[in-house]
Amino acid sequence: MKKIKKNQSPLSFSKKGKIRSDFANRVVAVVSKIPKGKVMTYGEVARKAGKAGASRAVGYWMSKNYDLKIPCHRVIRSDGKIGNYNRGGTKAKTALLKKEGAVL
DNA sequence: ATGCTGACGCTGG
């Protein structure tokens, strides 16, 4: 038998069980899979989510769902710069990554 | 569908 549906992680961006978008769910899954001490760019996340180039869409969900239930602070810009965090807490994000030992 | 917005990516200044 085959698994009709994969695990529905509680991290998924959904409304009371209703999936908003497969894309959003994928993004959360990828980000939550980022190992500690490592960072992933929005572009990479979007690519793994199946939507290469949807870097904006990725950040969009972060801003809308920055529950901090996912290591969104491990998601940085392609330049290696921080980008944004919690409506402008770039400082906190930088310190957080440095503390974890992320290679910037 | 259309228009606007947004935690992007890149190039240029």
Next chain:
DNA sequence: CCCAGCGCCAGCA
């Protein structure tokens, strides 16, 4: 570091 323009995409009114 900042800003401007263009291209990219998903979400929402």
